[in-house]
Amino acid sequence: MASPLPAASVLDLAPVVPVVVIEDAGDAVPLARALVAGGLPAIEVTLRTPAALEAIRRIAGQVPEAVVGAGTVISAEQVAATVAAGARFLVSPGWTDVLLEAMRGSGVPFLPGVSTTSEVVALLERGVREMKFFPAEAAGGTAYLRSLAGPLPQARFCPTGGIGPASAPDYLGLPNVACVGGSWMLPQDAVAARDWGRVETLAREAAALSAGGTCR
Numbered sequence: 001m002a003s004p005l006p007a008a009s010v011l012d013l014a015p016v017v018p019v020v021v022i023e024d025a026g027d028a029v030p031l032a033r034a035l036v037a038g039g040l041p042a043i044e045v046t047l048r049t050p051a052a053l054e055a056i057r058r059i060a061g062q063v064p065e066a067v068v069g070a071g072t073v074i075s076a077e078q079v080a081a082t083v084a085a086g087a088r089f090l091v092s093p094g095w096t097d098v099l100l101e102a103m104r105g106s107g108v109p110f111l112p113g114v115s116t117t118s119e120v121v122a123l124l125e126r127g128v129r130e131m132k133f134f135p136a137e138a139a140g141g142t143a144y145l146r147s148l149a150g151p152l153p154q155a156r157f158c159p160t161g162g163i164g165p166a167s168a169p170d171y172l173g174l175p176n177v178a179c180v181g182g183s184w185m186l187p188q189d190a191v192a193a194r195d196w197g198r199v200e201t202l203a204r205e206a207a208a209l210s211a212g213g214t215c216r
Contacts, residue, residue, distance in 0.1 A: 009109065009130060009156075009178070010042055010067065010069070010088075010089045010109050010111070011111075011130055011156060011158055011178035011179050012178060012179075013041050013042040013067060013179075014039060014040050014041060014042055014179065014207055015168070015172055015179050015180065015206070015207065015209050015210060016040055016168065016179060016180055016181070016182060016185070016206040016207065016209060017040070017042045017043070017044050017158060017160075017179055017180070017181045017182075018035050018040050018042075018043050018044065018181075018182070018183065018185055018186060018203070018206075019044050019046060019071060019160060019181045019182060019183045020043055020044060020045050020046065020055075020071075020183065020186060021046050021048050021049060021183070022045060022049060022051050022052060022055040023049050023051055024051060025051040025054040025055045025058060027055075027191065027194065028045075028051075028054070028055035028056075028058045028059050029058050029059060029062045029063055030194065030196050031186070031191065031196065031199065032059045032063040032066045032068065033063055033066075033196070034196040034197070034199040034200040034203060035066070035185070035199065035200070035203045036063060036065045036066050037200045037203070037204075038185070038199070038200040038201070038202070038203025038204040038205075038206070038207055039203060039204055039206075039207030039208075040185070040203045040206060040207050041065060041066055041067050042066075042067045042069065042089070042179075043059065043066050043067070043068050043069065044069045044070070044071040044089075044091050044181060045059070045068060045069070045070060045071060045087075046070075046071040046072040047070060047071065047072045047073060047074075047078055047082070048072055052070070053081060053082065053085050054085075056068055056070060056082060056085045056086055056087050057085040057086055059086070060085065060086025060087070060088070061086065067088050067089065068086065068087060068088060069087050069088055069089035069090060069091060069108075070082035070083075070085075070087040070089075070090055070091065071091040072091070072092070072093060073090050073091060073092045073099075073103070074092060074093065074094075074099065075099065075102075076098060076099065076101075076102035079099075079102040079103055079106050080102075080106075083106050083107070083108055087108065088108055088109075089108055089109040089110060089111070090103050090106060090108060090109070090110040090111070091110070091111045091113070091132055091158075091181075092110070092111070092112050092113050092132070093113040093132070093134050094112070094113045094114075094115075094119075094134075095112035095113060095114070095119070095123070099112070100112055100123075100126065100128070109130075111130055111131055111132040111158055112128060112131055112132065113131070113132040113133075113134045114131050114132070114133060114134075115133065115134060115135070115139040116139075117148065117152070120148065120152055120155050121152070123155075124152065124154060124155060129154055129155055129156060130155075130156050130157075130158075130178075131155060131156070131157055131158070132157070132158050132159075132160055132181070133145060133157040133158070133159040133160070134159070134160050134161045135160070135161030135162060136159035136160055136161040136162055136163055136171070136180075137161055137162030137163065137167075138161060138162060139161070141159075141167075142167075142170050142171055142174060145157060145159060145171070145174050145176060145177060146174055148176060149174065149175050149176045152176075153175070153176065155176060156176055156177075156178050157176055157177050157178070158177075158178060158179050158180060158181055159171050159177060159180050159181070160180065160181030160182065161181075163180050163181070163182045164182060164184045165184055165205065165206065165209065168180050168182065168206075168209050169209055169210065172209060172210055182206070184202070184206070185199060185202035185203045185205070185206045186199060186202075187202075190202075
């Protein structure tokens with residue numbers, strides 16, 4: 001049985017949420033175990049491959065310490081399918097009212113994607129205060145998010161897209177950023193070689209990040 005969320009929000013589980021693309025469902029469990037062992041329990045499995053749903057199902061069933069979620073969710077059908085597979089949170093690259101209502105009705109936490117001030121205000125109008133800022137670097141990065149903190153302090157973000165270990169502390173230093181999403185702890189060569197020890201080491205380094213680059 002999966003453990004309950006140990007924090008009030010999925011945004012508060014760790015400073016970094018790994019954004020995972022799984023090509024082979026057989027890699028899902030050892031990969032998730034390596035991330036959890038490194039201190040990154042919230043794992044976003046993106047729906048970019050045919051193996052994604054099965055990967056979520058296996059992680060949910062075999063790695064109870066993980067809080068597995070589904071990313072790149074863009075339809076009500078995907079909301080239903082991923083929650084049925086065991087996803088415990090949902091992340092979308094953007095949102096519509098139809099998608100938002102499906103995520104709201106899923107019974108699990110969700111992070112709708114935004115990249116403009118108007119999208120943030122529209123979500124706040126609808127009672128949503130936790131969002132994904134995507135694509136972070138292309139959409140204005142830390143300067144853009146910093147400019148939102150004054151007029152819209154009630155919005156909290158998980159910026160994702162183009163963020164690495166060098167830039168993550170700058171994002172984490174912003175008052176409206178709770179965590180960041182990234183995949184740098186899952187280099188393609190390590191995953192291809194099934195070098196889970198290296199993944200765990202990189203995850204541990206990511207879990208130690210905080211504002212200014214110092215350990216929390």
